[in-house]
Every structure is written in structure tokens, then in C-alpha cells.
Amino acid sequence: MSETLAAVRAETTKLRGIRGTRISLLLFAAVSVLIAALDGWSAKNALESDNPSLRSDFTPEQAGLDGILYGQLALIVFGVLVVTSEYTSGMIRVSLLAVPRRGRLYVAKTAVTALAAVAVSVPVTVLGYLATQAALGSHGSSLGASGVPRALAGAVVYLTLMCLFAAGIAAIARNAVVPLAVLLPMVLAGTHILSLIGATKEMARYFPDQAGNELLTVRSPHTAFGFTVLLAWTVAALGWGWVRQRRWDS
Amino acid sequence: MIDVQNLTKRYGPATVVDGLTFTVRPGAVTGFLGPNGAGKSTTLRMMLGLTRPDTGTARIDGHAYGDLAYPLRHIGALLETSAPHRGLTARDHLRWLAQSNRIATGRVAEVLEAVGLTDAARRRTGTFSLGMGQRLGLAAALLGDPPVLVLDEPVNGLDTEGIRWLRELLRSMAAEGRTVLISSHLMTEMALVADHLVVISRGRLLADTGMSDFIERHGRSYVRVRTPEPDRLGRELEGGGATVTRVPGGGLDVVGMAAADVSRIAAAGGFPLDELGTHAGSLEETFLDVIGEGQRVPGQEGRNTHV
Numbered sequence: 001m002s003e004t005l006a007a008v009r010a011e012t013t014k015l016r017g018i019r020g021t022r023i024s025l026l027l028f029a030a031v032s033v034l035i036a037a038l039d040g041w042s043a044k045n046a047l048e049s050d051n052p053s054l055r056s057d058f059t060p061e062q063a064g065l066d067g068i069l070y071g072q073l074a075l076i077v078f079g080v081l082v083v084t085s086e087y088t089s090g091m092i093r094v095s096l097l098a099v100p101r102r103g104r105l106y107v108a109k110t111a112v113t114a115l116a117a118v119a120v121s122v123p124v125t126v127l128g129y130l131a132t133q134a135a136l137g138s139h140g141s142s143l144g145a146s147g148v149p150r151a152l153a154g155a156v157v158y159l160t161l162m163c164l165f166a167a168g169i170a171a172i173a174r175n176a177v178v179p180l181a182v183l184l185p186m187v188l189a190g191t192h193i194l195s196l197i198g199a200t201k202e203m204a205r206y207f208p209d210q211a212g213n214e215l216l217t218v219r220s221p222h223t224a225f226g227f228t229v230l231l232a233w234t235v236a237a238l239g240w241g242w243v244r245q246r247r248w249d250s
Numbered sequence: 251m252i253d254v255q256n257l258t259k260r261y262g263p264a265t266v267v268d269g270l271t272f273t274v275r276p277g278a279v280t281g282f283l284g285p286n287g288a289g290k291s292t293t294l295r296m297m298l299g300l301t302r303p304d305t306g307t308a309r310i311d312g313h314a315y316g317d318l319a320y321p322l323r324h325i326g327a328l329l330e331t332s333a334p335h336r337g338l339t340a341r342d343h344l345r346w347l348a349q350s351n352r353i354a355t356g357r358v359a360e361v362l363e364a365v366g367l368t369d370a371a372r373r374r375t376g377t378f379s380l381g382m383g384q385r386l387g388l389a390a391a392l393l394g395d396p397p398v399l400v401l402d403e404p405v406n407g408l409d410t411e412g413i414r415w416l417r418e419l420l421r422s423m424a425a426e427g428r429t430v431l432i433s434s435h436l437m438t439e440m441a442l443v444a445d446h447l448v449v450i451s452r453g454r455l456l457a458d459t460g461m462s463d464f465i466e467r468h469g470r471s472y473v474r475v476r477t478p479e480p481d482r483l484g485r486e487l488e489g490g491g492a493t494v495t496r497v498p499g500g501g502l503d504v505v506g507m508a509a510a511d512v513s514r515i516a517a518a519g520g521f522p523l524d525e526l527g528t529h530a531g532s533l534e535e536t537f538l539d540v541i542g543e544g545q546r547v548p549g550q551e552g553r554n555t556h557v
Contacts, residue, residue, distance in 0.1 A: 006349060006352050007350055010346040010350035011346075013342060013345050013346040014335070014338070017337070017338045017343075017346070018335055018337045018338055020337055085337070086335075088335075088336075089333050090331050090333045091334055093300060093329055093331060093332035094332045094334065094347070095350075096299070096300055097298055097299075097322070097327055097329075097332070098321070098351055099350055100299045100315055100318065100321055101316060249301050
């Protein structure tokens with residue numbers, strides 16, 4: 001056990017020391033909060049000018065969770081970089097010399113990735129929500145509004161699982177290019193487009209990001225469904241990544 | 251002590267390491283030699299738990315690498331293909347290594363000092379020269395003050411001063427009773443630092459013996475003779491059954507004849523001698539001879555080998 005804790009500490013130092021992973025976390029925070037504020041500000045203008053371009057289902061509560069939908073791109077990059085930074089340089093061999101039990105190394109890295117994602121997601125989610133409400137001014141809602149605490153908690157779960165999903169995909173691919181080329185377009189547009197086409201609408205619900213979106217929808221009736229589907233994707237990605245790591249002859 | 255027993259590794263139809271058995275003892279520097287593709291790196295990787303052997307075991311002081319709780323305290327390793335992340339500073343790289351094996355973080359500054367990287371501690375390793383990267387790798391190997399050192403091509407990229415420093419370090423580590431195994435393709439360097447040799451070719455053991463014993467037993471000693479009339483003396487010696495090679499400056503290298511016989515023939519012919527001496531073969535020549543024999547296939551005599 002103490003060996004695993006030592007490995008966790010070491011992974012924390014790596015994560016903080018490597019510039020790419022650190023920057024992607026900062027970017028996640030900055031983009032999420034900034035977009036949340038802009039979102040609130042433009043909604044306020046629309047509301048006050050009776051602009052019809054505002055979505056019919058607009059609520060200030062849901063608008064408070066829009067920022068992280070953009071910010072999550074950086075968090076996905078973070079999840080990918082945490083894993084692939086080992087492979088771009090050959091550091092994985094140094095890591096395996098220090099922690100020869102592959103399961104221990106994998107668990108330590110996954111745990112630190114999850115901890116970092118939670119530690120950053122909690123303040124960013126809350127701050128983003130508050131930023132939107134502040135920008136909405138008199139149209140804003142409060143942290144305690146019905147369904148909001150649950151959606152904020154769901155957002156943290158969503159972000160953490162998406163980050164781990166990305167890490168798992170990266171562990172399968174062992175390079176950053178393929179996971180990023182698949183994950184970023186998927187999250188940006190792909191599954192959204194699928195969800196608009198009648199034939200693929202039902203299928204799109206089972207994609208990790210679409211399912212996960214139920215978690216951060218205020219008063220969603222499908223939270224449990226969304227959580228289960230996203231969790232299944234994450235466990236599958238991490239599990240496959242583990243099999244690849246265990247078999248790999250370094 | 252490193253104990254390798256019947257180690258075999260196959261990649262598809264190719265057997266890269268073939269039933270290798272040898273022991274690396276403490277208190278000496280052991281050189282690990284073999285031509286490119288002999289299986290040196292694969293053997294080292296199996297020793298360090300990075301590659302799974304098909305058969306056999308490699309034990310470090312009685313334990314398989316993977317069973318060591320904090321391996322960096324037992325064995326320090328430097329591999330050619332392992333490098334720190336370019337975005338990490340030298341200090342952070344050593345810090346996470348120390349933390350992973352519960353080594354006091356004070357050691358980080360000590361080993362940085364030992365390898366002469368104190369001033370570069372806060373620089374990202376991506377900006378390091380080849381030699382600095384090598385020094386950092388050595389610092390990582392020394393971090394846990396391990397009783398066993400395994401270094402793959404440790405002099406790569408080091409300057410003259412660095413090579414000398416490393417030589418003295420390895421000698422003092424061995425003198426303290428530690429086990430030191432180094433691979434190198436630089437024969438002159440190996441001849442200077444190693445006490446013992448393990449020579450492999452095509453995955454098989456060719457020699458496991460002391461350095462001087464290796465050269466005595468396998469090396470071709472020769473007689474160096476110098477005279478103002480090398481051509482005539484050369485013919486006389488060849489007439490006596492020796493093989494003679496001209497060297498610059500009027501010298502002849504005589505193989506297959508003792509110095510006393512060379513002297514007698516020279517005296518009988520009235521040749522004045524400026525130099526007469528018996529020389530042991532160099533490690534490089536001896537190594538090439540041994541490898542050549544090991545690789546000789548019937549009908550394909552005298553194949554040349556890249557080292």
C-alpha cells in the first residue's frame with residue numbers, strides 16, 4: 001500500500017512538473033469561466049432586447065453550465081497528455097524501472113488524473129455558474145436554485161469521467177494524435193450532428209459525451225442513464241488501456 | 251550480485267537471447283560485450299523487468315526485479331532508450347523518482363552535485379545536450395545509492411573529462427563492494443575500466459572471464475621488431491614460418507614466432523635491431539577474433555563483424 005502511495009506522490013510531481021499537462025488544466029479553467037461569463041452576458045443582452053435568437057428552452061440555470069462544455073476540450077487534452085507524455089520521450093521505461101508493477105503504475109497515474117480533474121472541476125464548475133449568473137445580472141439565478149446543486153455535482157462527475165475516458169483512449173493508442181483526432185471532433189460536433197439526424201438519434205444517446213450531458217442538464221430525468229453509459233465507456237477504455245499496458249514489452 | 255539463469259527471448263522466429271547463463275559479481279566492474287544485435291540490450295531489459303523472458307530468470311541479489319518493493323534502492327540503471335520527459339526540469343525528474351521509491355529528497359541535490367548538474371537543476375531536460383542528458387541519467391541511477399549498477403553505454407555523449415570522471419566513479423563503486431555491469435562498444439574504454447568480461451554473440455555466451463585472462467587465452471600476442479632493413483628481415487622471418495605485417499617507421503609485427511627466435515634469425519642475418527618486444531593483443535582485436543569464431547559458419551570462413 002505504501003508503495004502505491006509513493007507512486008501516487010511521484011505521479012503528482014510529474015503532472016505538476018510537465019508543462020503541457022499543467023497548461024491544459026489552466027486552459028480548462030480559463031476557457032470554462034470565460035465562456036460562462038460571455039454566455040451570460042450575451043443572454044442578458046438578448047433577453048433585454050427581446051432578441052428571438054435566444055433558444056426557446058433558455059434558462060439561466062442551464063446557461064450557467066454551458067462554459068464547461070467548451071472548457072472540457074482542454075480537460076480532454078489534459079487526460080490524453082497525462083498518459084502520452086510517458087510515451088513521447090521514453091520516460092515510460094524510467095517509470096517502469098521506478099515502479100515495476102505495471103498495475104501499480106497504472107492505478108497511480110489514473111488516480112492522480114482523477115484527483116486533478118476533480119480538484120479543478122469543482123471550483124471551475126461553481127465559478128463558471130456564478131460568472132454566468134453575475135453576467136445575467138437581474139436575470140440571473142442562484143446556486144441554490146432547484147436542481148442546480150445536483151447538476152453542478154453531475155458536471156464534476158461528467159468532467160472527471162470524460163477526462164478518464166480520454167486517458168483510457170490514450171493508454172490504448174499510446175500516442176496523442178489519434179485520441180485527440182477522435183475525441184475532440186466527437187465532443188465538438190460529431191455526436192451532436194448524429195443526434196439531429198433522425199436515423200442516428202437513438203444511437204447518439206449512447207455516445208459518452210451525449211449520455212454524459214444528461215448529468216449536467218438541470219432537472220434531467222435521465223441522469224442515471226447518462227451516468228451509467230458514460231461510466232461504462234470510461235471503464236471499458238481504462239480496462240482496454242490496462243490490457244495494452246500489461247502486455248506491452250518495453 | 252546479478253544472477254542470470256538460462257535466459258531466452260524470442261521475437262517471432264528470431265531467437266535474440268538463447269539460453270544465457272552468467273553471474274555478475276560484486277566488487278568488480280564487469281564489461282558486457284557483444285556486436286550489434288548480439289542481444290545485450292534485450293538481456294539488460296529482461297534483467298530490469300521491462301521485457302518478459304520466454305524462459306529463465308534474472309535475479310538481482312536473489313530477487314526478480316518486479317518483486318523489489320523499491321527497486322531504485324537496490325539497483326540503479328541507465329538505459330539508452332529511456333529518457334526523462336523534455337518538459338520536466340532535471341530536479342523535478344529526480345524528485346519524482348525519489349518520491350516513487352521513498353528516497354530522501356535530499357539525495358536529489360547530492361546526485362545533481364555528483365554529476366555536475368547543480369547549475370542546470372532548474373532547466374528543462376529538453377534543452378540539455380547529449381552529455382548533460384547522460385549525466386542526468388547517471389544521477390538517476392545513483393539516486394537510491396544502490397549496491398548494484400547496470401549502465402548501458404554510459405560514456406555516450408560524455409566529454410573527455412566526463413569519461414574520466416565516470417571511470418573513476420565506476421572503479422570506486424566497485425572498490426566499495428558494489429556490483430557494476432556496463433555495456434559499451436568502445437573497446438579502449440572497456441579495457442581501461444573493466445576487470446571482468448561477459449561476451450555474448452547471437453544471444454549466446456562466448457566468454458565469462460577476467461579481462462587479462464580473456465586476452466591471454468583468446469588474444470593473439472605478437473612480437474614487434476624494428477630494424478633499418480625491414481623488408482629483408484621480413485623475408486627471413488617469413489622463411490622461418492612467421493606471419494609478418496609491416497607497420498610504419500620500419501617496424502614489423504610478427505605473429506607465430508617467439509621473440510627469442512626472431513632475435514636469433516636477426517642475429518644470424520646480421521640485422522641490427524632498434525626494438526624487440528612481445529605485446530599482448532588489444533581487447534579490440536581479441537574481441538573481434540572471439541566474435542569472428544563465434545559467428546563462423548561452415549563454408550563462410552572469416553566473416554567480418556561490425557562492433
